[in-house]
Amino acid sequence: MDSHTGDKTMENNDWHPADIIxxxxxxxTSLAAVSRxxxxxxxTLANALLRPWPKxxxxxxxxxxxxPEIIWPSRYFDSEGKLLARQIRSGRTNK
Structure with a gap:
């Protein structure tokens, strides 16, 4: 079974970090190059391999x-296959 196809009829599994790399x-390219x-x-981007971080x-x-939902379906879809609400936060501002 190929979990990278994005086919909703198949079980959704997140890609293994080694597959992403x-x-x-x-x-x-590399994870470090994309990060830089x-x-x-x-x-820094290695954090996204281990835990949810939309950005x-x-x-x-x-x-x-x-x-991203193809790579990490568990972070974007609930157990019924419905899209979860997620947001990318904008940069922090100093007041």
Whole structure:
């Protein structure tokens, strides 16, 4: 079973972190390079591999030319397959 197809008739499984890293390598980049190009520390995007972080997920997905919900369906869909409400927070402001 290929969990990377995004087919809603199949069981939705998140990609393994090694598959994400391999996908980035196939695109000629790395997690650290994507992180640095977004103005982040080279290790910051690794957080999105381990826990929900919409901004990081979007950066990784964009580098792979796919939608984040394809990579992490458990973070975007409930047990019935309905889309969960998620937001990317804007940058912090100092008052």
């Amino acid at each position: 391999a996908g980035l390598r196939k695109k000629g 190009s977004a103005g982040l520390s080279s290790s 990081g997920e979007k950066l990784i997905a964009d580098a792979l030319s796919i939608s």
